[in-house]
Every structure is written in C-alpha cells, then in structure tokens.
Amino acid sequence: MADSQSPVLTPRNRLLAALPAEDLARLWPQLESVETEQRRILLAPDQPITAVYFPETGWSSMLAVLADGRSAEVGLIGSEGMVGLPLLLGSDSSAVEAMIQAPGTMLRLGAGAFRQALEQSSTLRTLLLRYALAFQQQVTQTAACNGHHALDQRLARWLLMAHDRAGDDEFPMTQEFLAMMLCVHRPGVTVAARLFQQAGLIRYGQGHITVTDRAGLEAAACECYGAVRRQFEQLLGSARG
Structure with missing residues (x-):
C-alpha cells in the first residue's frame, strides 16, 4: 500500500x-x-x-x-x-x-x-x-437508434457523445468519418450538418467540428443519448461517460 x-x-x-x-x-x-x-x-x-x-x-x-x-x-x-x-x-x-x-x-x-x-x-x-x-x-x-431514428437526431446524439469525450468544444472530424459512423451516405450527413451549422449548433470545416450550442444539440437529439448517460450514471456514478 x-x-x-x-x-x-x-x-x-x-x-x-x-x-x-x-x-x-x-x-x-x-x-x-x-x-x-x-x-x-x-x-x-x-x-x-x-x-x-x-x-x-x-x-x-x-x-x-x-x-x-x-x-x-x-x-x-x-x-x-x-x-x-x-x-x-x-x-x-x-x-x-x-x-x-x-x-x-x-x-x-x-x-x-x-x-x-x-x-x-x-x-x-x-x-x-x-x-x-x-x-x-x-x-x-x-x-x-440507427434503426429507428431520423438522421438529424442520430447526428445530434453522436456529436454529443463525441463532445463528452473531447474535453473541448472543438474536435477532429470529417464528413467521411461521420457518414461511416452513422451508416449513411455522405450527402445525407452533409445536409444534416449544414442545417445544424445554419441553426448555430455547430461549425465545421477543415476536418474539425466545433460545438457552439450544446443545449441546442441536446434538444435536437433523440432519447438514446440520455438513456445511455443514465445507464452509465446508475452503474458507475462518477466514472460515467
């Protein structure tokens, strides 16, 4: 000891x-x-x-x-x-x-x-x-989530999960990666990300994404983000993710 x-x-x-x-x-x-x-x-x-x-x-x-x-x-x-x-x-x-x-x-x-x-x-x-x-x-x-929720909800959920782990509002990410992560074609991610940027929720470019409105992303996400957070809280407390 x-x-x-x-x-x-x-x-x-x-x-x-x-x-x-x-x-x-x-x-x-x-x-x-x-x-x-x-x-x-x-x-x-x-x-x-x-x-x-x-x-x-x-x-x-x-x-x-x-x-x-x-x-x-x-x-x-x-x-x-x-x-x-x-x-x-x-x-x-x-x-x-x-x-x-x-x-x-x-x-x-x-x-x-x-x-x-x-x-x-x-x-x-x-x-x-x-x-x-x-x-x-x-x-x-x-x-x-991938089977039942709309792409914009899934994108918001994923961005929140990444934001939790980034330790900063800005983190590396390309639309190519996002399409692979969300199991969709890249044009769909481009449209959804552009809408989020126009709404002031994120900024993206040159291989990086910046979260500018965390609360807005939470409002845009489906129930799945909160469900996973609650499970981590129940099982791990301060070690949650």
Missing part, C-alpha cells in the same frame, strides 16, 4: 480514478502512457489482444467490419472506459475493430499484467464488469 509520502495519483481515465488508492498504486507502475494517432488500430477483429487501453484523452470507435470492407460504428470509448473488454470477459480476441478516431493519450496495460490485476483486485474486476454492462447498453441503444 502506498505510504503517506507517496505522490497522489490522479489519472484522467475515470475508471482508474474510481479505484481505491491502494489498488491504483499497485497498478500504476505497470501502465505505459502512449500517444495515439488518428486511424490507428488498437484491436483488429479475430486477432490476439496483447494489451488493454485506458484512454485519458481522445477516443476510439468500435467498428463492426463487414466482409465487403464496409464498417459501422457500434460504440465509442473515451476517458470513461477501457478498450479490450473481451479480455475481461474471458476471450483472447475481439469480434470488432477498435480504431482511434480522435488522437490522444492512453494508458496501456499488457494482457498478462491485466489478468493478474483482475486476480489481485476484486474491486477492479467488479468496476470493469459494471463498465462492460454500461458499454453493452451503449451498443444496444446505438443499434436501436
């Missing part, structure tokens, strides 16, 4: 920050800080998972990749979560791809060290299992 002379550890990842000081102090020396660049693949489908990642800034898109090469986003993971949940659940590989969409800093933990940490800390294991349940709710709600 860290003594009174040990420095106070203040990780920006909210799962790590929710750990008791003793558990965090034991885990901290094994965490490696890595800078991630856009489009970097953290997990590839059906490939061995060699490490898990705790984002501190930026975020990763979880993508279901189809046989023809097309992909659809099924979830976002930022500082509220962890990339590599299959290891927690007993699998050595992932069925989906984890791709960096917004560059940032992540804390990397090797697969062996992660398994050992789960054995040593029931608190860590319970916290991550609760996060896994919250993330499952995000994936489930995303499927329902």
Whole structure:
C-alpha cells in the first residue's frame, strides 16, 4: 500500500480514478502512457489482444467490419472506459475493430499484467464488469437508434457523445468519418450538418467540428443519448461517460 509520502495519483481515465488508492498504486507502475494517432488500430477483429487501453484523452470507435470492407460504428470509448473488454470477459480476441478516431493519450496495460490485476483486485474486476454492462447498453441503444431514428437526431446524439469525450468544444472530424459512423451516405450527413451549422449548433470545416450550442444539440437529439448517460450514471456514478 502506498505510504503517506507517496505522490497522489490522479489519472484522467475515470475508471482508474474510481479505484481505491491502494489498488491504483499497485497498478500504476505497470501502465505505459502512449500517444495515439488518428486511424490507428488498437484491436483488429479475430486477432490476439496483447494489451488493454485506458484512454485519458481522445477516443476510439468500435467498428463492426463487414466482409465487403464496409464498417459501422457500434460504440465509442473515451476517458470513461477501457478498450479490450473481451479480455475481461474471458476471450483472447475481439469480434470488432477498435480504431482511434480522435488522437490522444492512453494508458496501456499488457494482457498478462491485466489478468493478474483482475486476480489481485476484486474491486477492479467488479468496476470493469459494471463498465462492460454500461458499454453493452451503449451498443444496444446505438443499434436501436440507427434503426429507428431520423438522421438529424442520430447526428445530434453522436456529436454529443463525441463532445463528452473531447474535453473541448472543438474536435477532429470529417464528413467521411461521420457518414461511416452513422451508416449513411455522405450527402445525407452533409445536409444534416449544414442545417445544424445554419441553426448555430455547430461549425465545421477543415476536418474539425466545433460545438457552439450544446443545449441546442441536446434538444435536437433523440432519447438514446440520455438513456445511455443514465445507464452509465446508475452503474458507475462518477466514472460515467
């Protein structure tokens, strides 16, 4: 256990920050800080998972990749979560791809060290299992949203989720990426984004989006954004996303 002379550890990842000081102090020396660049693949489908990642800034898109090469986003993971949940659940590989969409800093933990940490800390294991349940709710709600809600509502929901994880009003994003994330053709995203810009909700250009009216986006979004937020709150409290 860290003594009174040990420095106070203040990780920006909210799962790590929710750990008791003793558990965090034991885990901290094994965490490696890595800078991630856009489009970097953290997990590839059906490939061995060699490490898990705790984002501190930026975020990763979880993508279901189809046989023809097309992909659809099924979830976002930022500082509220962890990339590599299959290891927690007993699998050595992932069925989906984890791709960096917004560059940032992540804390990397090797697969062996992660398994050992789960054995040593029931608190860590319970916290991550609760996060896994919250993330499952995000994936489930995303499927329902993409199947039943209008494009402008889905775009507002996605922009709010990205804004939550960006730590700033401005973040990198292209219309090409947005079309892939929302499973639509690019012209549809162009029209919806232009309407949001004309309404003063966002500004976009040169590969970046700036949220200028958060309340307006919340009003434009469907129920799905709030449903996922409430689930995170119920399961994780201050570690919500």
